[in-house]
Amino acid sequence: MSNEVVILIADDDAGHVRLIEKNLARTGLNNRIERFENGQEISDFLFCTGSGRHRTPDTPYLLLLDIRMPQLDGVEVLRKLKSNPELKTIPVCMLTTTDDPREVQRCHELGCNSYIVKPVDYEKFADAIKQLGFFITLLKVPQIQSVTSRQSAD
Amino acid sequence: MDQTTEPNRHTPENSAPPAPDYRRMTKAQLIARLRETEGHAPPAAKIAAPPCSDSATIDHERRIRAILETAVEGIITIDEQGLVESVNPAAERIFGYKASELIGRNVSNLMPSPFREEHDAYLRNYIRSGKARIIGIGREVLGLRKNGTVFPMDLSVSEVRLANARMFTGFVRDITERKQAASESAALSRSLAEKNKELETIVYIASHDLRSPLVNIQGFSRELAQACEFIHKRIVETPGDTLSKKDLNDLVSEDVPEAIGFIQAGVAKMDALLSGFLRFSRLGRVSLSIQPLDMNELIAAVTQTMDYQIKQFGITLEVAPLPACMGDPVQINQVFTNLIDNAVKYRSPDRPGTIRISGRIEQGQAIFSVRDNGIGIAPEHQGKAFEIFHRLNPNRGEGEGLGLAIAQRILDRQHGRIHVESAPGQGCNFLVSLPGLE
Numbered sequence: 268m269s270n271e272v273v274i275l276i277a278d279d280d281a282g283h284v285r286l287i288e289k290n291l292a293r294t295g296l297n298n299r300i301e302r303f304e305n306g307q308e309i310s311d312f313l314f315c316t317g318s319g320r321h322r323t324p325d326t327p328y329l330l331l332l333d334i335r336m337p338q339l340d341g342v343e344v345l346r347k348l349k350s351n352p353e354l355k356t357i358p359v360c361m362l363t364t365t366d367d368p369r370e371v372q373r374c375h376e377l378g379c380n381s382y383i384v385k386p387v388d389y390e391k392f393a394d395a396i397k398q399l400g401f402f403i404t405l406l407k408v409p410q411i412q413s414v415t416s417r418q419s420a421d
Numbered sequence: 422m423d424q425t426t427e428p429n430r431h432t433p434e435n436s437a438p439p440a441p442d443y444r445r446m447t448k449a450q451l452i453a454r455l456r457e458t459e460g461h462a463p464p465a466a467k468i469a470a471p472p473c474s475d476s477a478t479i480d481h482e483r484r485i486r487a488i489l490e491t492a493v494e495g496i497i498t499i500d501e502q503g504l505v506e507s508v509n510p511a512a513e514r515i516f517g518y519k520a521s522e523l524i525g526r527n528v529s530n531l532m533p534s535p536f537r538e539e540h541d542a543y544l545r546n547y548i549r550s551g552k553a554r555i556i557g558i559g560r561e562v563l564g565l566r567k568n569g570t571v572f573p574m575d576l577s578v579s580e581v582r583l584a585n586a587r588m589f590t591g592f593v594r595d596i597t598e599r600k601q602a603a604s605e606s607a608a609l610s611r612s613l614a615e616k617n618k619e620l621e622t623i624v625y626i627a628s629h630d631l632r633s634p635l636v637n638i639q640g641f642s643r644e645l646a647q648a649c650e651f652i653h654k655r656i657v658e659t660p661g662d663t664l665s666k667k668d669l670n671d672l673v674s675e676d677v678p679e680a681i682g683f684i685q686a687g688v689a690k691m692d693a694l695l696s697g698f699l700r701f702s703r704l705g706r707v708s709l710s711i712q713p714l715d716m717n718e719l720i721a722a723v724t725q726t727m728d729y730q731i732k733q734f735g736i737t738l739e740v741a742p743l744p745a746c747m748g749d750p751v752q753i754n755q756v757f758t759n760l761i762d763n764a765v766k767y768r769s770p771d772r773p774g775t776i777r778i779s780g781r782i783e784q785g786q787a788i789f790s791v792r793d794n795g796i797g798i799a800p801e802h803q804g805k806a807f808e809i810f811h812r813l814n815p816n817r818g819e820g821e822g823l824g825l826a827i828a829q830r831i832l833d834r835q836h837g838r839i840h841v842e843s844a845p846g847q848g849c850n851f852l853v854s855l856p857g858l859e
Contacts, residue, residue: 279815280636280637281683282636282641282683282686283633283636283637285679286636286640286641289644335629335630337812337813337814337815338799340805364628364629364632364636365628365629365632367624370628386636
């Protein structure tokens, strides 16, 4: 099992995801990327609910989270994640279109690790992604063990 | 005008007092004093003062009478049985009766049902138990005019204990205008709150939904520029005619079309968002023509225009007889078109679709139900379903996420409401309420 950080992108806009992927690759990051189209999907993945994909134990994750998404929005996902003792260690970068100070503050209060505005200005966007690349390489990403994995390992 | 709500209980002085200062007395005190000096004769308005030896007393009585007759508040006195003893001119004006029509009759004639029937019992109960519901307390109650109209009034009642009996004095103020002003002000503040919410929505939309396609348009334009630069560099760097087609093919056959695709989609999305946004905003400005609606006709017209869609997907439509309601025909048509359109769009792949439309009258409101057996909405997502541009299932069918937002906006302006009862996989029941026929 690889201990390479898996980047989770929860964003309903395929174009945004493609731009993030391209720019991450340009900064030399070739981590595995998993994409989720709405808040419910990423929530089901992390909390191992529903019938879709679930996270695997012992894999370090980093989450890039959009705010405006169908069903569950990013702020709600962040709140759920950060109020779960096991999952709150996953680093979360909000990656969204608004720099509304109230939204930024709300996300920080809920415990997001970073907040990046998807700028319309491409240069800034590329810079932001580069910074994120450094962030990812510098970050000591904790591994989450789940109860089930410990049991199955016994 | 003094609107005291303190209990006023007064025992008239037994011995002749040394010239009391009437200007400092409350109304109740004045009336007690007046009755005392008149020897318990009904102090109906405009009765000539009895002859009196003391000219100072005559002067006092004239003052008291002048005060009662010029008071803005209606002043009515009753005895222990509830029979009217006196009525001042203001009370005559407020209730539309002449004093002579009221004196000796039960004061309950000035109250609408059910208070009219209950008044004698209240009074008896008070006299027996001393437990006051209104005596000594100011209160907002309903009055009944001679012409049968009911109006809101402030009533304060004080009790006056005389040597061998007691009487009650009611001070009445017609508050129709005040109530009207208060309800206008409440309506105004509701519409202000609505405008404020609208503004918040606009800020949210501008910061999220409208910026989103721009990120793609600019991002992929930049990708195109980079591809162009790369091609140019290859051309310049490669000597002679040796440039391999394969070198450029990846760019031209994959990256460039992908970028163009996203740019075009971004432009189309922006266009759809802006026109949807304008449609939504204009709803607030369209003038309404509220009229009685035959909902059987209206729903028949809606389902007829959607007949093709409904048949195309093999959906069974059942429409029960519907009550009439008040509303704008064009906009209410839009509401039900959107609801039925959603029922078709979010049908379940697991079973043949059904849509049932029914209605009932409940407390003056017409309540319509549009029930489907489609995919349903989880309770936690139900609030979001009404947000503009919010699509719970963006992959199902065309749409901008406007249908329910528009329906809600329309109903907000027509004293209507909409909500949904649903569970995932259980279909939706959209409930629309509109004012019933007046």
